[in-house]
Amino acid sequence: MSAFDWSTNAGLNAIADKAMPVPDGVSARVYASLVRGLMAGVAQLIADTSGALVSVGLGDLYAVNTFSGLKPKPGTMIAFWAHRTNEAEPSLMVDGYGPVAFLSADGNELAPGAVVQGQLQMVVWDEAVSPEKPAWRKINPAATDLQVLNAQTALEALAAFLPKEAPDGAGKLWYSNGSFQVTTGAQS
Amino acid sequence: MSVFDWSTRPAANAVSDAGVPALDGASARELPGLVRDLMAAVAGYIGDQGGAIRTGGMFNAYVARTSSGVRAIRPGVAVLVQVDRDNTDDPTLNVDGTGARPWLDMDGTPPPYGAVRAGAFYLAIASGPGWVSDFGGIARSDAEDAAITAALVFGGI
Numbered sequence: 001m002s003a004f005d006w007s008t009n010a011g012l013n014a015i016a017d018k019a020m021p022v023p024d025g026v027s028a029r030v031y032a033s034l035v036r037g038l039m040a041g042v043a044q045l046i047a048d049t050s051g052a053l054v055s056v057g058l059g060d061l062y063a064v065n066t067f068s069g070l071k072p073k074p075g076t077m078i079a080f081w082a083h084r085t086n087e088a089e090p091s092l093m094v095d096g097y098g099p100v101a102f103l104s105a106d107g108n109e110l111a112p113g114a115v116v117q118g119q120l121q122m123v124v125w126d127e128a129v130s131p132e133k134p135a136w137r138k139i140n141p142a143a144t145d146l147q148v149l150n151a152q153t154a155l156e157a158l159a160a161f162l163p164k165e166a167p168d169g170a171g172k173l174w175y176s177n178g179s180f181q182v183t184t185g186a187q188s
Numbered sequence: 189m190s191v192f193d194w195s196t197r198p199a200a201n202a203v204s205d206a207g208v209p210a211l212d213g214a215s216a217r218e219l220p221g222l223v224r225d226l227m228a229a230v231a232g233y234i235g236d237q238g239g240a241i242r243t244g245g246m247f248n249a250y251v252a253r254t255s256s257g258v259r260a261i262r263p264g265v266a267v268l269v270q271v272d273r274d275n276t277d278d279p280t281l282n283v284d285g286t287g288a289r290p291w292l293d294m295d296g297t298p299p300p301y302g303a304v305r306a307g308a309f310y311l312a313i314a315s316g317p318g319w320v321s322d323f324g325g326i327a328r329s330d331a332e333d334a335a336i337t338a339a340l341v342f343g344g345i
Binding site: 003004006007008009010011013014016017020022023024025026028031034035038041042045049074075076077105106107122124125126128129137139154155156157158161162173 | 207216217219220221223224225226227228230231232234235237238239240242255268270305307308309310311331332334335336338339
């Protein structure tokens with residue numbers, strides 16, 4: 001039980017967290033314990049969202065065990081350090097739930113190499129878009145998510161920048177009719 | 189009640205949040221209620237920074253409604269929103285009626301057409317007069333710089 005189980009409805013918090021029941025009339029002896037429970041709940045939350053977790057697992061399965069111990073639901077975000085780089089579409093299992101798809105920020109499959117070993121992965125539970133197939137999504141388009149986009153951007157910029165007519169000389173790059181060309185020096 | 193109203197100075201929290209009146213001399217009977225209020229406030233904060241907010245509004249004016257309630261835009265306020273539609277022009281973000289403020293990329297420029305993507309989650313951080321998120325602008329400009337450099341080096345132009 002953890003802060004992820006607490007309710008935004010204060011009245012429900014009397015029994016929301018089995019680890020720290022807070023009904024009216026609870027003994028004054030447990031007040032200090034309740035305050036410690038609050039502090040622990042917040043400390044676990046900080047650890048789970050601020051980079052204290054490291055994934056484990058084989059292949060492209062990333063398994064993460066949180067300090068809080070949670071069941072994913074809308075409004076759940078955690079951050080973990082990836083223990084390895086993915087080689088195919090990755091999946092993510094958090095506290096034994098899953099594995100489910102581990103997607104890029106735009107909801108597409110992550111390309112090989114998009115989850116980089118040693119990089120912090122901030123992921124959020126998403127079941128609003130596909131309720132029948134919930135998944136973890138990365139937050140923001142991290143630099144690694146943009147590798148494919150970057151390559152496309154680079155090529156587009158290069159295509160726009162290069163001459164459209166073959167320049168003089170050999171070994172010069174130019175862009176012709178949708179493909180990159182290199183001059184050979186032979187004049188047509 | 190809202191954690192965004194809480195103070196980093198413990199003493200100031202006696203009156204910082206009307207939903208959690210933690211005054212010295214409060215009756216012992218009120219303590220369980222205060223603890224429940226604290227739990228509720230933290231639960232609201234978890235949702236607000238955990239992606240529970242889905243934007244509304246129209247066209248490029250995005251509207252977000254938090255569970256906590258953001259009353260003032262100031263440094264240290266951030267919310268994680270899931271966007272309901274792509275942008276077609278410079279977007280604005282209005283959180284809890286604090287005003288439609290410019291929603292910019294990390295490099296201070298407005299995200300271009302389609303850079304705000306439906307379904308994606310963005311951590312919107314209060315910065316200056318508006319909100320800032322990572323829409324990939326810095327990575328895009330790096331890629332363009334690399335392409336121009338490549339053209340100069342390999343294109344011999």
